[in-house]
Amino acid sequence: MRTFLLGVMLAVLPLLALASEEDWQWLQRVTDAGRQQPLSGTYLHQMNGVLETFHIVRSGGAGMVIERRVALDGLPREIIRNGDALTCYAPNQKSLMAAKISSMRLFPVVMSDDISDVSRSYTLLRQERDRVAQRDCNWLELKPRDPQRYIERICADLGTALPLKMMTLTPRGDVVEQYTFTEVEFSPPRDKNQFKPQFKLSSQLRNVAQETVLAAEAAESRIEVSGMPVGFRLIRSVQRSLSGAGGKPVHHMVYSDGLVMLSLFVEPEASSDAQEAHGMNLHGAINMATMGQGEHLLTVVGDMPESSLVLLIRSLRVTSRP
């Protein structure tokens, strides 16, 4: 699989002055380890001026990863992964909601498996050595070609390639979100009970179907979107209602540039009140922008700076085919 991927990358990537094939190979290893490396450890998560600690255990077996994260601070919650299934557990509704927020980004998973598209929108820089959680590691930087997007820095363990520290920075260099292991062992705990949930209330996060809906669906869709920044591809498009009783149907499209996940919601909206774009921070690196356009209300949500989302939404043109 890795050789194949390397072959694809070699065929697809133009010669980059800054990143060698080795570096991309390393990134692939880092991505794989982030998702599969068995471990037991504790990490910190910082965002919005808040610091939280999580304990994580993970055991991997032939493509069937089982892991459990428990929040040690703040509202009690845990997140359990069982292969493709991801479930949040908490003792009450409020904590359950907090659990869902925590599971937006599941460090040390840093990005999607398929990194071949990342090179379109990001340059990869291999940087200096460092020491995190008493282990030697190497910094990597994913710098967006588009200066409107976040910069990602990852410090990965030299031996296993596991991400030990990850930082999300604005173009100006401000850190908006950060994860760091404070201690980690590269083997799962012996005690199987450590993988079991302790809380009663649960909510299963959606499992993305293995075959995502492809362009054919987009082609048949009545909604046409133009003006997305270069590098973003449509990866999902569904008709849905938003949660909450009486939610009206919206068209939900998901775009990705390999690193960023961006949702675009299109709803029918006759009112001309919200014709100006305005943005808001939702949560850490994730922001939102809304704008009315003709008979549509557009909303974008994703891990891009707020000001960038506002500019982005202004440049979108959405039309309905009759």
Place this chain on the structure above:
Amino acid sequence: MKQTVSELMDGELEQSAAARVISAIETDPSLMRDWNDYHLIGDAMRAGAKMNIDVRAGVHARLDIEPTVLAPLRWHQRVGLCKAGAMAVAASVSFAAVLAWHQASVGSRTVMVAAHPVRPVSRPVQSDPDAYFLAHQELTADQGLVKVTYSQGVRH
């Protein structure tokens, strides 16, 4: 009408008649009950089923909150477009409450993160931001497992 439910399940109706009966069952609870009970009878006679199980209500409730799936080649007109006005406020827990907790638990350690408090929204947002966040999360969380296939036909 009931008799057509019986005929439908035996595959004895031709396509357009079958379509009509399916629609009737979908909209008439007593016909839906007949559909279930007739199948139950067959299952019992063949003794190849667990009889004391009924997950219909549970599945129906779960499906109600699922995004409607659409398969590529069979896309038709959107079904059941709701003409209601602005959305109701979403989850029982608002972001404000959760973030208040967030802000309250700042540790004593020096935080390197640029403080970025939530700004009050200057203009009314059409729908509760919570709802968009949850929807976004549903389709993008755990992105490591998204197997993405791109095709040339995508417009940007």
Place this chain on the structure above:
Amino acid sequence: MSDRDIDQQLVARAQRGEKRAFDLLVAKYQRRLARLLSRFLRDNADIEDVTQEAFVKAYRSLPAFRGESAFYTWLYRIGINTAKNFLSASSRKPVIYSEVEDEDGESFDMASQVPDLNTPETDLMNKQILATVNAAVDRLPEELRTAISLREMDGLSYEEIAKVMDCPIGTVRSRIFRAREAIALELRPLLDTAKNKRW
């Protein structure tokens, strides 16, 4: 139209966004699926949870179902996977133990673990429903009993049944329908009281 054709029609409608069409599939297959899962799961509540979960997963995966296999086969596979995930995540042991359990107790070959066991019917309600249906069938007038048995037990089409019973197809239609109605009449009081109980 065959049984498979009906399923195809229902699946197609669900794939078009008609969620209620999926309800018909649930009603049709839930008992059989639960029976399959009861080979891996002991607890009734677990069987119910996993059955429900399997249907929801199947619904989510509908875009990926292209009809190469029968819907039920595809549903079966999802059911088994769901049960497998459920067992790994919980401390419950599968109903069937392998001779040699590996150290983790995690990997067990599902496919080879499905003998046609006569699982002990510990559930009273299950027995009662079966008994009621069988008794009701036995009480049917002969021509209704023959018609429904040929249909449900032998899987004959109406045309074939008409030949066997030497009567018009219209008569077959009506006999099968009346048989079902008669049995349902006896069954419904039981099902209604059951709804108010915990199984």
